Structures are given as C-alpha cells and as structure tokens.
Amino acid sequence: xxxxxxxxxxxxxxxxxxxxxxxxxxxxxxxxxxxxxxxxxxxxxxxxxxxxxxxxxxxxxxxxxxxxxxxxxxxxxxxxxxxxxxxxxxxxxxxxxxxxxxxxxxxxxxxxxxxxxxxxxxxxxxxxxxxxxxxxxxxxxxxxxxxxxxxxxxxxxxxxxxxxxxxxxxxxxxxxxxxxxxxxxxxxxxxxxx
Amino acid sequence: xxxxxxxxxxxxxxxxxxxxxxxxxxxxxxxxxxxxxxxxxxxxxxxxxxxxxxxxxxxxxxxxxxxxxxxxxxxxxxxxxxxxxxxxxxxxxxxxxxxxxxxxxxxxxxxxxxxxxxxxxxxxxxxxxxxxxxxxxxxxxxxxxxxxxxxxxxxxxxxxxxxxxxxxxxxxxxxxxxxxxxxxxxxxxxxxxx
Numbered sequence: 314x315x316x317x318x319x320x321x322x323x324x325x326x327x328x329x330x331x332x333x334x335x336x337x338x339x340x341x342x343x344x345x346x347x348x349x350x351x352x353x354x355x356x357x358x359x360x361x362x363x364x365x366x367x368x369x370x371x372x373x374x375x376x377x378x379x380x381x382x383x384x385x386x387x388x389x390x391x392x393x394x395x396x397x398x399x400x401x402x403x404x405x406x407x408x409x410x411x412x413x414x415x416x417x418x419x420x421x422x423x424x425x426x427x428x429x430x431x432x433x434x435x436x437x438x439x440x441x442x443x444x445x446x447x448x449x450x451x452x453x454x455x456x457x458x459x460x461x462x463x464x465x466x467x468x469x470x471x472x473x474x475x476x477x478x479x480x481x482x483x484x485x486x487x488x489x490x491x492x493x494x495x496x497x498x499x500x501x502x503x504x505x506x507x
Numbered sequence: 508x509x510x511x512x513x514x515x516x517x518x519x520x521x522x523x524x525x526x527x528x529x530x531x532x533x534x535x536x537x538x539x540x541x542x543x544x545x546x547x548x549x550x551x552x553x554x555x556x557x558x559x560x561x562x563x564x565x566x567x568x569x570x571x572x573x574x575x576x577x578x579x580x581x582x583x584x585x586x587x588x589x590x591x592x593x594x595x596x597x598x599x600x601x602x603x604x605x606x607x608x609x610x611x612x613x614x615x616x617x618x619x620x621x622x623x624x625x626x627x628x629x630x631x632x633x634x635x636x637x638x639x640x641x642x643x644x645x646x647x648x649x650x651x652x653x654x655x656x657x658x659x660x661x662x663x664x665x666x667x668x669x670x671x672x673x674x675x676x677x678x679x680x681x682x683x684x685x686x687x688x689x690x691x692x693x694x695x696x697x698x699x700x701x
Contacts, residue, residue, distance in 0.1 A: 331608040334529050404606065411669035412598065412606035414525040423670065430670045454686055461667060461676045462660055462683030469663030473655060475605040476617065476624045482655045489656030490687075492648055497690035 316347045317355045323347075324366035329406040332413040333363050333422070363422060370406040371429040381436050387444035388494065391437070395463065395487045401480040404471045434460050451497050466490045510541045511549045517541075518560035523600040526607040527557050527616070557616060564600040565623040575630050581638035582688065585631070589657065589681045595674040598665045628654050645691050660684045 323345035327336040338359050342352055356362035380393035399405075407429050416422045437460035444450040470483035517539035521530040532553050536546055550556035574587035593599075601623050610616045631654035638644040664677035 332528075332606065334526075335608050405666075408663075408666045408670075409606045411666050412526065412603045414529050417669055423672070426670045427672070430667055430676075434676075451690055454690070455683065458679040458683035458686065460683075461664070461679035462681075462687065465660045465663030465667055465676075465680035466656055467659075467663065468666040469602075469659030469661060470655070472599075472602045472605050472662040472666075473624055473659055475611055476602075476620045478617070478621070482624075482628075482659075485652040485655035486659035487656075489649065489652035489654075492652065493656065493684075493687040493691055496645055496648070497687055 316345075316351050319345045320347055320352060320355060320362060321365045321369055324362045325369050325406070328363065328366055329370065329403060329409070332409060332416075334413055334415045338362075360419070360422065364425070367410065367422065367425040371425045374405070374407040374429045375432045375436065379436070381440050386449060387440050387447055388449040388498075391440055391444065391463070391494070392491055394437075394440075395467070395491060399467075399483075401471060401474045401483045402478065404475055405468060408468045408471065430464065433464060437463060448499050450494065451499050454497060463490060510539075510545045513539045514541055514546060514549060514556060515559045515563055518556045519563050519600070522557065522560055523564065523597060523603070526603060526610075528607050528609045532556075554613075554616065558619070561604065561616065561619040565619045568599070568601040568623045569626045569630065573630070575634050580643060581634050581641055582643040582692075584634055585638065585657070585688065586685055588631075588634075589661070589685060593661075593677075595665060595668045595677045596672065598669055599662060602662045602665065624658065627658060631657060642693050644688065645693050648691060657684060 320341060323341050324336070327340055327344065331340075336359075338352065341347075341359075341362065342349060352362075356365070380397060381390050383390055383393070385393075407426055410416045410422070410426045416426070434457075438456045441450065441454075441456035441459055445452050445454065445456065466486050467483075470486035473482035473486065474480050476482075514535060517535050518530070521534055521538065525534075530553075532546065535541075535553075535556065536543060546556075550559065574591060575584050577584055577587070579587075601620055604610045604616070604620045610620070628651075632650045635644065635648075635650035635653055639646050639648065639650065660680050660683075661677075664680035667676035667680065668674050670676075
C-alpha cells in the first residue's frame with residue numbers, strides 16, 4: 314500500500330479519536346507501520362500531515378452525492394440528511410477540530426474546517442430554498458439562519474451524546490428539529506383550516 | 508486570596524481556554540502564582556484539581572436564577588435563555604470537555620459534564636411543558652426531544668462559530684431556532700384562520 318496514503322489515513326483516524334494536539338508523529342508511525350524516513354519524506358512536519366488528513370476528513374462532512382442532492386422532495390432530502398446514520402459517540406471528525414486548542418489557534422489548520430462548514434451551509438441553504446419554493450416550508454423563514462440551526466443541531470447533538478455516553482440526546486435533537494420543521498410547513502395551516 | 512480558590516479559578520480558566528489534556532500543573536502554578544507545595548497540599552493530582560474546576564464550570568452552565576426560572580411567559584423565558592449574551596468564540600466551558608480525549612475517556616471527569624447537561628435538560632423540559640400548557644407551543648411536540656434540540660443548537664452554534672472565527676453562525680442558529688419555535692405556536696394557526 315502507498316505509504317503516503319497510509320500516513321494520511323492513519324493521521325485522519327487518530328485526529329478523529331484524539332484530536333491533533335494529542336497525536337504525536339510517533340503515534341502515527343506506530344499505528345501505520347511506516348518508517349520515520351518515509352514519513353519525513355512525505356510530510357516534513359506533523360502539521361503538514363495534519364493538513365492532508367484534514368482535507369480528507371472534510372470530504373466526509375460534505376460527501377459528493379449526499380442525501381441533499383438526491384431525488385425526492387426537498388423536505389424529504391433534508392430529513393434524510395438529518396437522519397443519516399452517524400457514529401455518534403465518536404463525534405464529528407470535522408467539528409471536533411474546533412475544540413482542539415492547537416487547531417483553533419492555527420488559521421491554516423482551521424481553514425479546511427471552515428471551508429467544509431461553509432460548503433455544507435451553502436448546500437443546505439439551497440435545499441431549504443427549494444422547500445420554501447415548493448411550499449413545504451413557510452416563506453417567512455430565513456434559509457441562511459435555518460441552515461445554521463440544522464447544522465448546529467447535529468454538531469451540538471454530538472456534544473450532548475458524548476457527555477451522556479449515549480446516542481439518545483443526538484437522536485432526540487434531530488427528531489425534535491424534524492418535528493419543528495414539519496410544524497413550520499404551510500400545509501399544517503391548510504390541514505387545520507380544512 | 509485563598510490559594511485553594513485561586514488554583515480552582517485558574518484551572519477553570521485554563522480548561523476553558525485549552526482543555527484538560529493541554530493544561531499542565533506548571534501552567535496552573537505559573538498563572539496563579541501559587542507554589543508547588545501549596546498546590547500539592549490542596550490537590551495531589553492534576554485530576555483532583557480538574558474535578559474541582561469542572562464542578563465550578565458546571566455551575567456556570569446551570570446558573571441559579573437563570574432566564575428559565577424568571578418571571579414572564581414560558582416562551583419568552585425560553586427565548587431569553589437562547590438569546591443570553593455568550594462568549595461565543597471561547598466556546599462552552601462545559602461542552603468543550605466532551606471533545607477532550609482525556610476527559611471523555613475518564614468517567615469521573617465526564618460525570619459533572621453529564622450531570623450539568625442533564626440538569627439543563629430537565630429545566631428546559633419543565634419550561635417547554637409550561638409553554639405547551641399555556642398554548643404557546645403545539646401539544647403534539649415532544650418536550651424531552653425539543654429540549655435536546657435547543658441545547659444542541661447552542662452547543663453546535665459554538666462549533667460553527669469557532670470554525671468560522673465569527674459569532675454569526677451562532678447567532679443565526681439560535682435565531683432560526685426561535686423562528687421555528689414561533690412557527691410551532693398554535694396561535695399561528697389561529698391568526699391564519701382569523
């Protein structure tokens with residue numbers, strides 16, 4: 314196997330498990346089995362390797378062909394996105410980087426994290442606009458704000474679930490968000506009026 | 508000043524700024540000015556000190572007499588709780604502990620974090636029930652789930668704001684949540700019908 318790819322995969326896993334600050338170059342070498350010479354050939358510093366690993370983890374937050382781009386009604390796609398199975402107690406491999414002191418103080422390391430969230434936000438805003446146009450959501454809602462609300466529900470759901478060591482609060486948070494979205498449908502008004 | 512209190516205050520600050528893993532006993536001594544002998548007298552280990560500091564930080568998440576307990580309509584209290592000014596780019600001093608590898612793997616250190624969120628959840632569930640009873644919220648909403656949704660909006664809002672180094676996404680997330688809550692009011696139906 315390509316040793317560069319092996320290093321990036323291993324760093325990506327370790328950053329998800331322990332974060333950046335707590336992962337040493339030796340940890341990466343021990344888990345990957347790649348030697349010191351080869352490691353320094355590909356990545357002169359831990360930060361270089363972390364940048365490559367972050368780029369990889371970021372692709373997982375905004376996967377090509379996600380539920381949001383799929384066929385179906387806009388609201389069904391938003392619900393599918395929220396309900397996607399996730400490894401809740403491990404947390405979000407991108408979001409957790411914001412809590413890592415060495416990442417949050419390093420603009421270069423924070424940049425891929427910031428880009429990933431901006432992309433996820435743009436995708437969600439697009440589908441929320443479609444849902445409003447399709448009269449699945451009230452037209453007085455602000456898609457830019459609401460997209461951040463839904464992203465925060467997922468990111469905060471991880472925090473609550475890890476605190477309780479139980480995926481329950483994550484599932485609650487997204488189920489409650491979906492109930493609120495459904496209550497914000499103009500068709501609810503129609504049903505009540507009929 | 509009492510050196511025990513000074514140590515706890517300093518550890519509490521450092522854990523908020525850098526987390527637990529990245530804070531050394533020497534960091535605490537240097538910032539507090541408390542000597543090594545006095546430190547080990549009060550707190551034989553860094554973990555003992557961290558437990559005392561966590562207990563303190565947890566009180567800030569669930570402050571006595573918070574907006575939730577105040578006078579006013581239940582929904583107005585929920586909105587005041589969501590809109591409370593917060594030091595967004597520093598993050599939540601309790602929530603961030605869930606991302607600290609040494610905290611999340613240590614049940615004793617995670618326990619105060621878990622208790623704090625359970626208490627905040629119970630408080631919010633109580634006020635959401637009042638809001639439903641007062642017909643400010645639809646009675647088909649699940650207060651237990653919705654309380655986790657609102658807590659996740661705040662916790663996730665910090666993550667999004669830190670990623671962008673901008674409090675905007677935090678403010679968006681809570682504004683969007685308030686819009687959804689208002690859309691989930693049965694009085695919206697009444698207004699539409701009139």
